[in-house]
Amino acid sequence: MTTTPPDAEARRAITPVICYPTETLPKPDLPLYLHALRSASVVESVTVAPRDAATFRVPAGAFFRIVSVEGPQVGDLNVWNAADLSERFYSGKTRALHGTHVSTGDRLWSSFPALRPMATIVEDSLDWYGIDAFGGSVHDVIGTRCDPYTGNLLSGSQYHHCCHSNLTRALADATGLPLPEAEAQVHDVLNVFMCTGFTRDTGQYFMKASPVRPGDRITFFAEIDLLGALSACPGGDCSSEHSSDAAPCHPLRIDVLVPASGSLDGWHPPSPNGYDRSHGR
Numbered sequence: 001m002t003t004t005p006p007d008a009e010a011r012r013a014i015t016p017v018i019c020y021p022t023e024t025l026p027k028p029d030l031p032l033y034l035h036a037l038r039s040a041s042v043v044e045s046v047t048v049a050p051r052d053a054a055t056f057r058v059p060a061g062a063f064f065r066i067v068s069v070e071g072p073q074v075g076d077l078n079v080w081n082a083a084d085l086s087e088r089f090y091s092g093k094t095r096a097l098h099g100t101h102v103s104t105g106d107r108l109w110s111s112f113p114a115l116r117p118m119a120t121i122v123e124d125s126l127d128w129y130g131i132d133a134f135g136g137s138v139h140d141v142i143g144t145r146c147d148p149y150t151g152n153l154l155s156g157s158q159y160h161h162c163c164h165s166n167l168t169r170a171l172a173d174a175t176g177l178p179l180p181e182a183e184a185q186v187h188d189v190l191n192v193f194m195c196t197g198f199t200r201d202t203g204q205y206f207m208k209a210s211p212v213r214p215g216d217r218i219t220f221f222a223e224i225d226l227l228g229a230l231s232a233c234p235g236g237d238c239s240s241e242h243s244s245d246a247a248p249c250h251p252l253r254i255d256v257l258v259p260a261s262g263s264l265d266g267w268h269p270p271s272p273n274g275y276d277r278s279h280g281r
């Protein structure tokens with residue numbers, strides 16, 4: 001619709017710069033975490049039923065692991081500060097810092113004003129996948145969570161087992177909050193095991209069958225006391241559709257692991273962000 005300017009190619013040819021170089025981010029001590037993980041034992045296992053969600057609690061300095069069982073399945077993860085639900089996972093800032101998909105060494109950052117690492121990924125059995133020919137990769141922080149409002153907008157449906165509703169029910173059950181208050185705490189997710197990207201021609205969000213297989217797992221170190229909720233997405237492996245009961249779905253398992261005492265010597269939970277919050281006034 002607009003006339004292309006004569007210097008269009010020159011403008012397009014400008015080299016991009018990384019918005020947030022991560023060299024100055026506080027680095028996780030992965031060798032220490034892996035040392036602690038080797039000593040850790042499972043203290044609790046929670047099974048998430050297909051098209052439903054479950055919650056779990058992880059003390060700071062412990063681990064949680066999401067495991068594929070029975071068949072390929074995608075999970076939608078929410079994480080809160082167990083002592084203050086207003087501090088919760090901030091997928092947009094995590095994306096800005098680490099990129100569209102996360103893996104070993106990346107961290108789940110919390111909302112303002114705390115903006116600190118809530119969890120650190122210490123192992124990921126799908127880290128071999130990389131970025132495929134379509135631009136797809138695994139464990140994204142670019143999607144939202146499937147929800148009944150978008151389904152209603154697009155097709156007039158009333159579907160009650162989208163991840164948004166599953167997470168809402170699970171959080172209400174875990175906290176005793178009324179459903180509307182629990183719903184207000186549900187936030188954009190880490191799409192665990194989901195394979196997604198943006199199409200190169202139209203820039204649209206796409207998904208494709210997840211490469212996850214039973215036995216695959218992703219393990220997180222809890223930097224602060226966490227309340228987590230995981231939904232086994234009604235999209236199953238997300239190869240075709242979600243927001244319906246059409247896709248084959250499988251459970252997911254969450255293991256909470258506590259390391260041997262003394263195995264984290266020298267580690268301290270991260271402090272909330274140091275900005276003074278005066279905002280120029």
Ligand SMILES: [Zn+2]
Nearest residue numbers: 146163233234
């Ligand atoms: Zn979903």
